[in-house]
Amino acid sequence: LPLLYFRKPKMEKVKKVVDRSPIPSGHNSSSAADALVKNSKLSAAAPEFVPGCYASFQDDVYSDESEGYYPEPSLADFVQDFVSHLNSSPGSFESEIDYITDTLNSCVTTEEILQKLVELIYVQSTSIPNFAYTGARLCNHLSHHIRLSPASGNFRQLLLQRCRTEYEQREQAVRGDPGTQKRFHSYVLFLGELYLNLEIKSGKDTPGRANVLLGALKDLLNALFSHPDDPNLMCAVKLLKLSGSILDDTWKEKGQSDMDEVIKKIEDILIDAKCSRDVKQMLLKLLELQSSNWGRVHVAAVSSDATPDNDPNYFMNEPTFYTTDGTPFTAADPEYSDKYQEILDREDFFPDAYEENGNDSFCGDEDEMDPEIEEAFERFCMESDARRKK
Template sequence: MYNSSSSSTPSSSSSSEAGDIRSSVFSPGEPLRQPRTSPPVSDSSAESRSPIPSGHNSSSAADALVKNSKLSAAAPEFVPGCYASFQDDVYSDDSEGHYPEPSLADFIQDFVSHLNLSPGSLESEIDYITDTLNSCVTTEEILQELVELIYVQSTSIPNFAYTGARLCNHLSHHIRLSPASGNFRQLLLQRCRTEYEQREQAVRGDPGTQKRFHSYVLFLGELYLNLEIKSGKDTPGRANVLLGALKDLLNALFSHPDDPNLMCAVKLLKLSGSILDDTWKEKGQSDMDEVIKKIEDICLDAKCSRDARQMLLKLLELQSSNWGRVHTAAVSSDATPDNDPNYFMNEPTFYTTDGTPFTAADPGEYRQRLQSALPYIYNEGMLLCCSFCGDEDEMDPEIEEAFERFCMESDARRKK
């Protein structure tokens, strides 16, 4: 340890050594050497190659940079060699626009798919569909293509025959183009006639051929019910040309009475049997009697399955009850079980303890069973009302009074 009496020489020497240490630690020292991969560049050469002269401000430096740059705004776009242009592949015909115009087939398929998902939108969107089709159906070839597209969609999509028939009816009145070969309705009937002429081969064909033929038969039935033909000032009527075609189709189905053909015939008669029966009777024809006779003979002699025979028997029962229609129903206030077949239609159905259903139409034990069931029904109703007020033991007085008044009014209305 040094004291204050020490000489100044060692003290000065020690302070100079400390200053040298501090300067060596905190001063930047020599610059780092250049990496070995790049030779060092002298200051003179760097200054000669620099586009920005020393001593200039930033704006003059930017001007010098732009002046000496070899970049150009008019240079062609750089595209890597491995890049394939999607636009060149798709639009090689130099067509204008980014997307090609949809074809008629695409448009028909799109709106038919939409109508199949939401049939109720036909009424609100049919005008738009018609205007679009009128703008693109400008030649006879396009009109024939339109008829073919709608026919195929109506006979190939399950459960679309009804909507397709309604669509055909509207287009038959609103498609403006009517060439010499025929308008929309005439071309559609010609297309249907093509399938009609192949009926004898179709009912004996393979399962795929039969399935397509059955779809055509049901579509023709819907077309007969929905296609309207205007004749002068009279109200529009049905296409009578389809009436004889439907009878011939039924005869063809019954001529080869296997299960698919019989089930198709049953579906057609359930769909249009009442209308066909009325129309034939108005014309003084007994065609429906002939159809019923064929069905009875098939039930007795044909080797069809039990399910097909049961469907035919149910159809005979339906026809014998005037196709389920009641023309002379009594007024509701005067209706009785004797004069109104629909008297018990809205009555509730009860079930016994063993699961047997019984209604007011059941003779004998109905009144006794109903009286025995009423206490249970009343108790269940009281319990239900109590559940609304939160107490299963008693009801709120106002709710109880309202419930009793409701029961009295219901009883009075029933007695009237």
């Protein structure tokens, strides 16, 4: 049942009403009560009544006298709630995003609120660990579905302006204290995710990536390499593992050698920089990844022409079998034919070992019982019946 809303009474006023009530002298208590009721300004039909011991909670919560039992959540509270939900359940993004967008559209009605929304989502996306990818997806969706578009810019434009503010402070950030570096590195990785996920529609063309972020990512890499301490180099490695293949492809399509310049900087750092052995190992692994075309296989054979020699994924979907000692093997195993024939021979040796549905049938007829087991079961039943009679 809903809670009743009570308003705190003014006890002084009630007392004065009672004091002013004329009670004729010489009347009994019943007459006095009748006179009090007749002249009282209190009404049973009043919309609210509160005993004196109650204090008003909602008077403090609702200064505007609005209806309801709880305060309306602020924009910051709502953003924090749905970001926390998406962070803990990223798989619910598709099912929840429409509700989130509709709610935001209902409350984002002014330029000031829109700017606040952009700031809130940017802060959440760059401060919550492992939320950069979901945050970038969220920003992409809102950039296409937030209806308000004031003169200062729509959601996407305001977001890119916010990112530019951090971009312009890159040279100071890479040389800052550990806290400043950490915030900057979170921003760099978020911008990498934003480049991969933010789609910009241009007329009737297929939506493409924000090219303005392409140059920004190169400048951020250069800033990180300009101060090659361990945290900056680790951030650069993470960014290149995240987006290196896309950056490489895009630069090559534009006829630019930017990735070659990045690789040259890494090679120089490996020779001259005084970074830790672990970070050097990370850089070497990154160079190895880039030299192998970022681990990608561009050309796969047509399924009808595929062979173990021309298709590295030839055996990918083959089932795994096990020998009698539990050793796994697949069709890629050189001794596959012999081992598989051994399994077939075992099945031929026990033709009725498995039923058609795969259930074991070694136990025989369920209605039959071993004589020794049957005798023990009867003895158990007799002893149980004897204990009950006692």
